[in-house]
Amino acid sequence: MPPALTKDDKRYPIYDAKYRDIDDEFIPLTESLKETAIRVKYYWNREIKTQIKKGNNVLIVAHGNSLRALLKFLDNLTPGEIIDLDIPTGAPLVYMLDKQLHPVDKYYL
Structure with a gap:
């Protein structure tokens, strides 16, 4: 930190x-990635998940650390994996989720 x-x-x-x-x-x-991850997970559970369950598509635009925290959570990445994760700037990343909102596919546009 x-x-x-x-x-x-x-x-x-x-x-x-x-x-x-x-x-x-x-x-x-x-703030560190750990604190950012706590806020991102809270927002995922309170806002984003709710919208997805309603059948809405959600566009998330955020800075690198917030996106890293979200991907750490969604992909269940270890601390070592998240450190090595490269998220290209300005390249939309699409996640396809199952009914339990677990990733089943992801790809860059």
Whole structure:
């Protein structure tokens, strides 16, 4: 995990206009893949899974660490496998899921 910021550090996101309306208790001072994976899994279970079960197609657009966390979860990758995983920038990755939402196929467009 990278060293934590302090709340008076100018790089702390609360000083960015995009985050000014967010309660700072929800803005981490540092983050690693482990913390990102916790948030991604929560969002998968709460939002994405719900939409897929309704029969909706879901497009996920995210930064590299979030995508790595999602693929770690979906593909049940080990820490060693996720470190070596290369996700091309701007190349859509399609997942085909079974009724239990387990991957049965995946491919890049």
